[in-house]
Amino acid sequence: MPISDWFKAREQRRYTAPTTTVSVADVPDGVWVRCEGCKRTLYMGDLERSEMVCPSCGKHHDITAPERLALLIDEGTFAEMDADLSSGDPLDFTSGKAYADQVVAAQERTGLPEAIVTGTASIGGHRVVIGVMDFRFIGASMGSAVGEKIARAFEMAATLRHPLVMVTASGGARMQEGMLSLMQMAKTSAAAARLAEMRVPYVAVLTNPTMGGVTASFATLADVIIAEPGALIGFAGPRLVEQTIRKSLPKGFQTAEALLEHGMIDMVVDRRELASTLALVLGYLQPGDE
Amino acid sequence: MEFERPLAELEDKLASLKRVDLTDQPELAAEIAELEAEIGRIRETLYTGLTPWERVQIARHPERPKTDDYLASLFTDVVELHGDRLFGDDEAMFAGFGTLRGRRVAVLGHRKGKNTHENVRRNFGSSHPEGFRKAERLMHLADRFGLPIVTFLDTAGAYPGIEDEDRGQALAIAGCLAALSRVRVPVVVTAIGEGGSGGALAIGFGDRLIMLENAYYSVISPEMCATILHKDARRANEASACLQLTAADLLRRGLADEVVPEPLGGAHTDPPAVIEAIGDALDAALVSLAGISREALVVARYERLRAIGEFTGE
Numbered sequence: 001m002p003i004s005d006w007f008k009a010r011e012q013r014r015y016t017a018p019t020t021t022v023s024v025a026d027v028p029d030g031v032w033v034r035c036e037g038c039k040r041t042l043y044m045g046d047l048e049r050s051e052m053v054c055p056s057c058g059k060h061h062d063i064t065a066p067e068r069l070a071l072l073i074d075e076g077t078f079a080e081m082d083a084d085l086s087s088g089d090p091l092d093f094t095s096g097k098a099y100a101d102q103v104v105a106a107q108e109r110t111g112l113p114e115a116i117v118t119g120t121a122s123i124g125g126h127r128v129v130i131g132v133m134d135f136r137f138i139g140a141s142m143g144s145a146v147g148e149k150i151a152r153a154f155e156m157a158a159t160l161r162h163p164l165v166m167v168t169a170s171g172g173a174r175m176q177e178g179m180l181s182l183m184q185m186a187k188t189s190a191a192a193a194r195l196a197e198m199r200v201p202y203v204a205v206l207t208n209p210t211m212g213g214v215t216a217s218f219a220t221l222a223d224v225i226i227a228e229p230g231a232l233i234g235f236a237g238p239r240l241v242e243q244t245i246r247k248s249l250p251k252g253f254q255t256a257e258a259l260l261e262h263g264m265i266d267m268v269v270d271r272r273e274l275a276s277t278l279a280l281v282l283g284y285l286q287p288g289d290e
Numbered sequence: 291m292e293f294e295r296p297l298a299e300l301e302d303k304l305a306s307l308k309r310v311d312l313t314d315q316p317e318l319a320a321e322i323a324e325l326e327a328e329i330g331r332i333r334e335t336l337y338t339g340l341t342p343w344e345r346v347q348i349a350r351h352p353e354r355p356k357t358d359d360y361l362a363s364l365f366t367d368v369v370e371l372h373g374d375r376l377f378g379d380d381e382a383m384f385a386g387f388g389t390l391r392g393r394r395v396a397v398l399g400h401r402k403g404k405n406t407h408e409n410v411r412r413n414f415g416s417s418h419p420e421g422f423r424k425a426e427r428l429m430h431l432a433d434r435f436g437l438p439i440v441t442f443l444d445t446a447g448a449y450p451g452i453e454d455e456d457r458g459q460a461l462a463i464a465g466c467l468a469a470l471s472r473v474r475v476p477v478v479v480t481a482i483g484e485g486g487s488g489g490a491l492a493i494g495f496g497d498r499l500i501m502l503e504n505a506y507y508s509v510i511s512p513e514m515c516a517t518i519l520h521k522d523a524r525r526a527n528e529a530s531a532c533l534q535l536t537a538a539d540l541l542r543r544g545l546a547d548e549v550v551p552e553p554l555g556g557a558h559t560d561p562p563a564v565i566e567a568i569g570d571a572l573d574a575a576l577v578s579l580a581g582i583s584r585e586a587l588v589v590a591r592y593e594r595l596r597a598i599g600e601f602t603g604e
């Protein structure tokens with residue numbers, strides 16, 4: 001089956017607390033999937049053992065927030081924060097698919113209350129505050145609840161004087177919350193700027209895709225910006241750019257590699273080396289004097 | 291504008307009647323008076339019950355007073371600054387100094403043009419990364435030298451081009467958001483026309499938000515919202531109602547502090563009066579912020595932002 005179908009099937013499984021390691025064991029090794037990068041057929045077991053990176057072409061397949069946490073943090077160190085925060089429907093937005101229904105459907109599908117999981121944890125022995133966005137939840141768009149959880153994560157990092165690590169993936173603002181959503185860009189950026197003033201380090205990991213209002217706010221205000229190979233990162237969506245300029249887009253446009261070339265990010269890091277790279281960077285970035 | 295067509299037809303008729311010599315046809319005078327009364331009634335109903343989409347159209351009216359008009363009428367001793375010190379100068383963003391009723395301030399504003407030539411140079415008011423980086427530069431200058439910041443919002447949004455992405459459009463906007471949130475001087479924002487998404491927000495929040503009655507401020511353009519929801523940009527009318535993007539909507543939510551009324555028909559029907567009213571509102575806002583310490587301003591601005599959002603749970 002194509003890997004996207006496998007993901008769909010997996011979404012049916014309930015969310016378990018992300019303190020446990022990724023549940024690779026409950027998928028039989030014998031399941032065959034097709035890599036969306038090289039179209040080769042792979043053993044699911046092999047793919048999961050390589051952290052959902054194709055052993056053959058290096059394509060980084062999207063992973064969920066609980067899976068990301070399991071890959072990054074020292075086992076058993078995660079304590080979730082603000083797990084009860086989720087979206088209201090402040091605008092009573094019923095045009096198209098009713099927003100309230102979309103939220104419930106996303107919660108049921110992902111087992112997550114919102115599009116970001118935040119908490120405290122350790123990475124390679126370094127105490128951190130961490131946030132991980134989950135694209136399956138309404139494109140991990142930033143509404144009031146997401147913005148609030150992010151702002152609180154920045155504030156917790158400031159209080160604890162622990163570095164903050166944000167792993168982003170998002171389509172941008174959550175338009176169903178109107179201006180309340182747009183203002184989350186200002187709110188999260190203010191929290192990031194405040195943390196920087198307090199000399200507490202902030203490292204961002206931009207994963208596929210990180211777009212719009214998230215890229216244009218807290219995600220790129222980090223002291224060190226890491227991106228995953230092949231991740232789509234930008235402000236305007238590629239379709240909008242194409243329609244505006246009425247030309248086809250250059251190859252590799254808005255990829256992590258293009259951003260690296262243009263000097264917009266610090267490094268592109270293979271997922272299988274991400275935890276060790278983060279630990280290395282965090283070793284240099286200790287919180288400064290208050 | 292489309293919704294004004296019935297009114298325009300009556301006004302044309304009135305104009306043609308007025309060209310007739312009335313001495314021979316006294317009965318025409320009565321007809322003219324009746325028509326004038328009718329036009330008055332139609333104006334009243336047309337403009338008092340404006341839909342959000344009609345307000346968006348008024349906000350985009352080509353004759354609407356623009357940042358340049360406010361600069362020329364409200365400020366003396368204007369000094370324009372150019373360039374982001376990195377790549378170029380973006381004419382879609384004004385940055386500089388000016389004196390507003392005796393008070394020296396830093397001024398930022400999206401800049402639409404008055405004609406095609408100006409609009410091409412200014413990219414119709416849609417900034418490139420250089421515009422935002424110039425704005426951020428001015429924010430830091432204002433902070434260092436204690437100049438209050440006054441901004442004018444009037445943009446459909448940041449420009450979505452290939453080169454803009456390559457030169458870090460998102461990072462340029464984020465830089466403005468971070469800087470504006472921490473400047474230790476008063477920040478007063480005036481929404482005078484279009485408030486399109488991140489490109490507006492980059493200079494679009496502070497200690498006070500003053501909005502003209504028909505200005506709009508939105509997370510996404512009504513057309514793009516309609517495209518996402520219905521795959522049909524022509525349903526922007528519906529989308530603009532859903533997005534709650536009018537000045538009245540923002541005031542009700544506590545996002546805007548004050549709405550400055552416009553004359554019937556919109557700001558373009560009487561620019562001098564509207565510009566003066568904005569001048570009064572700006573002056574009052576700056577006076578109200580003048581006594582606050584630098585530290586208290588930053589704390590209050592942070593708390594103002596932190597309070598924005600509606601969600602469930604604690």
Ligand SMILES: [Zn+2]
Pocket residue numbers: 035036037038039040054055056057058059
């Ligand atoms: Zn592959």
